[in-house]
Amino acid sequence: MIQIKNLSKTYRLAGFHQRPVQALNDVSMDIRQGEIVAVLGLNGAGKTTLIKILLGLVRPTSGMASVSGKSVTDPASRNCIGYLPEIFRVAPHYTGNAILRFLGSSSGLSGARLQERMNYCLGLVDLKEAASQKVSSYSKGMVVRLGIAQAILHEPKILILDEPTDGLDPLGKVMIRTLLGDLAKDGITIIINSHLLSEVEYVAHRVAILHHGKLIRWGALSEIIPLDSKYVFEFPEPVSLPGPWECRQTGGAYCCEVTTTEGLQGMLEYLRRNDIHSYSMKQVRATLEDVFLQYIKEP
């Protein structure tokens, strides 16, 4: 569905003393139909540049990217893309209906078909009743939901969402999560650019971690997040531990984290040898946030 090969982008800034900024460095990815892909990275990692190249808003310096077999430099490649920008700001005179009508007609929809799609999309994001109100009276969450409605209005095969759950309340987040899952089941490929790692973990099938423009990790969530994860030992009183282990006070107890299976065996052996029996141990599965931070620290 989306192919990215050795994609690089260098921004040449104005001014003699300005150095070129490499936003993307040799990024390659292959995104399949019906997949939900999350693009993660710190600010300035190249996430937005990658998305903008796919949308044809930024031209790559080298490499290639194609959408449904068409190069992203070909305007026809964008016909099947729905896009929600990070800031979806609309002129205050627009009502929900008016902005959808404007963007729908820009997508080539008209007449009864446009009205039918508007009703359907507004129903999906639960904005049917507020559709005749001015957007200036909408809450932040309602504006995001309207943004999602306009992105899916023309029945795109690919949906690119920049921070789709930012500003939504827990109920709104669940609604969007369910909606994205349903859209993916219908065969729509979804690319999410988000900082909310816990949200991404719920919906994404595959994750791309970008750091300083390089793709440092790309794979399924199950491949990226280790299943054995980490073990937490909890002691009622401070315990002197050797080597890499450290006993830290957390609330009323003293905890020590062990991250590898070898470490676990070593720790159990140490506790047995030193006759320490008063402790509890639990296995904690690492979160995407843990993994992300680990990769960012040691790419």
Next chain:
Amino acid sequence: MSIAYFKETIRNTLSQPAMIFVMILQAAIVLFIALGLSFEYHNKVLLSVSMFGMEPFEAEGLIAFRSMINNFSVLGWLIFMFLYIIGTAAAFSEMFKDPLLNILLTKKHSRTQIVLSRYAGIVASVVLLQFLFAVLTVAVLFFKTKLLFLWILMPMIVTPAVNFLLLASLSGLLGLVFENATVTMVLSLMMYYCNDLFTAGMSLPQPVLKFIAYLFPPLATINRMFMDIILSQHSNLTFPHTWFLYACCYLGLTLVIFQRRDL
């Protein structure tokens, strides 16, 4: 061209404070013509025009009337064009800050369509305002004199339209180069009001200066030509193709810059 974006540009342009002020001024002028002007006729020949009982020009009726319309036109060009330039300066320079632009470019629109729709929208807004103003003026004069002063449409619609055809293309180019509404506005105003100064080099023998002078739009020539037409119904300056050539060059450059820009 994108009709939806064209309509949106007209809506945005007409909602600018400067454009609303133009509408208020135009309404005031029409009221002034309706209530303040008196025409004296004999056998359908205009003998004199008086303004609140006073004759503004010591001349034969029709000449007096033409002089007055000319003065109104000059006033219009000075004030309205000033407000039009202010009202449209941000149209291209602030375009990149509009989050809808990125969405529109992912729809069935090419960058060329976006620029052309924007340009056409700006010119259409100005023409629309001037058209309504001209039609109202002609209608008021018809009710007062029972004569159709159709030639008024020329200075009131065609002149601003031609002026703006050039100015909007220039404003587009300046807006994309500087991406700053204030810079675009100041440069456009300078280009319009100090046009004789910029184009004076056209008659110089020095080829470099001559070339530089030819880069500037010949806006003053447009005004001179239409003033000649108002006053004497003919002009020796007839080269409208030059204005279109300038507008096409500026617009072409705007398109090239916009095509190559990372958004």
